[in-house]
Amino acid sequence: MTTVVDKRRVILAAAVRVFARQGFHTCRVADIADEAGVAYGLVYHYFSSKEQILDTLFLERWDVMLGAIAEADGAALPPREKLRAVASFILESYRHDPELMKVIIVEVTRAANTFGRTHLAKIREAYAGIANIVRRAQQDGLFRSEVDAMFAAQAFYGLVEQVLTTWIFEDRPTAPAEIERVKTEIVEMICGGVEQPSPRRQAA
Amino acid sequence: MTTVVDKRRVILAAAVRVFARQGFHTCRVADIADEAGVAYGLVYHYFSSKEQILDTLFLERWDVMLGAIAEADGAALPPREKLRAVASFILESYRHDPELMKVIIVEVTRAANTFGRTHLAKIREAYAGIANIVRRAQQDGLFRSEVDAMFAAQAFYGLVEQVLTTWIFEDRPTAPAEIERVKTEIVEMICGGVEQPSPRRQAA
DNA sequence: GTATCCTGACTGACCAGTCAATCGACTTTG
DNA sequence: CAAAGTCGATTGACTGGTCAGTCAGGATAC
Numbered sequence A, B: 001m002t003t004v005v006d007k008r009r010v011i012l013a014a015a016v017r018v019f020a021r022q023g024f025h026t027c028r029v030a031d032i033a034d035e036a037g038v039a040y041g042l043v044y045h046y047f048s049s050k051e052q053i054l055d056t057l058f059l060e061r062w063d064v065m066l067g068a069i070a071e072a073d074g075a076a077l078p079p080r081e082k083l084r085a086v087a088s089f090i091l092e093s094y095r096h097d098p099e100l101m102k103v104i105i106v107e108v109t110r111a112a113n114t115f116g117r118t119h120l121a122k123i124r125e126a127y128a129g130i131a132n133i134v135r136r137a138q139q140d141g142l143f144r145s146e147v148d149a150m151f152a153a154q155a156f157y158g159l160v161e162q163v164l165t166t167w168i169f170e171d172r173p174t175a176p177a178e179i180e181r182v183k184t185e186i187v188e189m190i191c192g193g194v195e196q197p198s199p200r201r202q203a204a
Numbered sequence C: 001g002t003a004t005c006c007t008g009a010c011t012g013a014c015c016a017g018t019c020a021a022t023c024g025a026c027t028t029t030g
Numbered sequence D: 001c002a003a004a005g006t007c008g009a010t011t012g013a014c015t016g017g018t019c020a021g022t023c024a025g026g027a028t029a030c
Helices: A009-023 A028-038 A040-044 A050-074 A080-095 A098-109 A114-118 A120-139 A149-170 A176-192 B006-021 B028-034 B042-045 B050-074 B079-096 B100-107 B114-118 B120-139 B149-170 B176-192
Strands: none
Touching: A009 A028, A009 A040, A009 A050, A009 A098, A009 B028, A028 A040, A028 A080, A050 A098, A050 A120, A080 A098, A080 A120, A080 A149, A080 A176, A098 A149, A098 B079, A114 B028, A114 B114, A114 B176, A120 A149, A149 A176, A149 B149, B006 B028, B006 B042, B006 B100, B028 B042, B028 B100, B042 B079, B042 B100, B050 B079, B050 B120, B079 B100, B079 B120, B079 B149, B100 B149, B120 B149
16 A cells, blocks of 8 residues: 555566567666666665566466466366366457566566576466366366377467467557457367368278 | 688587577677687687577578478378478477577577567478468368468477477486377377367367 | 688676665654 | 654665677688
C-alpha cells in the first residue's frame, strides 16, 4: 500500500519495455531508470541487480503459467481440451502482454547461457506438468502409450514456443481469430500428426 | 595454403570451445586467443570482430545443413524417410561436434536478440526446405493437406531443437543407440501424433 | 625487398553497482 | 499545535573494473 504509485512496479514495467526493445545484455540500467522516470539509484533500492529484475519478471509470470497447467491437468476434460487450454493460456498471455512474453522467451526460456541454467528446474516443471496430461490420457487409452510422455510434452511446448518466436520476430498483429486458429492447429498437430490417418495400413 | 597450420582454422576451433564453455557474451576475445595459443591481435588479422567469428561458424555449418535438407527433399524416398534423414543429419551433427552445435543453437538459432535477427532469413530457409518435403507429401496424398506445410515444418524443427537443447543442458552422453531411437520418436511424433489412431471416428 | 603473418601493450569507451546526501511523510513530545 | 526526531524513499555523481578493437613494429617466407 503505497501513497500513489508503486515505484517498484513502475520499474518492473519499464524494464519489460526496455528488455523487449533493446535486449537484456544490450541495455543499461540507466535505460531502465530513464524509461521508468526514476533516478538511477532507485533501481538498486528495489532490486539487487539487473539480473534480479529479469528473474522477478520471469518467476512471477512462470508461476502463473504453472498454475494454469496444473489446473488444466486437474480438470475433467478430454485430453485435447486440456492441451488446448494450455496452448490457449500461453498464446493469450502473448496477446495480453507481448513485450513481457518476448522478454521471457527470448531472454530466459531460449537463453541457454545465463538464465536458462538458473531457471532450468522451473522450466522443466512446465514440461512435467504437460507430461502429466499426456500420461493421464495414455492411462485412459486415448493417447498411444509407446510415446514417451515427457517427449510428447517437449514436442508440444516446443511447438508453442516456436509459434510465439515467429510472432515475436515478425511483430505480427496477431488477430484474435488467427490466435484461435493456431490453437486448433497446435492441438491437431500434436494429437493427430501430419500423416493421413491410415488410408491403408502400412507398418505396425 | 599455409605453411603448416591454418591459424584461421585454429582460431575458429578455439572459438567454438570458448563460446561453448563460457557463452558468446561472457567470453572475452582474449580467451579465444589464449585458447588458440595465438596473440590477441591475430584474431583481428583474420576476423573483423568477435561477432564475425560467430557468424562464420554459423554460416559454414548452416549451409551444409541446408544442403542436406535439399538433398533429402530431392531423394526418391517416402516422406517419413525424408524427415528421418533431416533429423538424422542434425542429430549426427550434434554427435560429431556437440560444442559447435551448442554454439549454433544457443548463441544463434535460439538467440532472438542480436544474431537471430541477422540470420533470420537463413534460419527460415531451413523451415522452408522442410516445408517443401511436407508439401510434396501432401500432393502425393500421404500427408493431410489441412495442415499448413510451414506450420508442420516448424513443429518438426522445433522438436528437433528441443531435443538438442535438452542434450546440451544435460551434457548427456548420448549413446548412438539412443540417438537412433530418438530419430524414430521424432518422425513418429510428427507424422502420427500422440493420439490413438481412431479407435472410433469422432470428428470430421 | 616486400608482403603477409604475427605480437601484445595500449586506449578509449562503457557501465554495473555504491554511497553520501536530501526529501518528505509520519510520529513523538512539550 | 509546533518543534524535533525517525526512517524509508529518492537522488545522481562517482568509482573501479572490464574489454573490444587499434597500432606500431618485429618475424618469416619467398
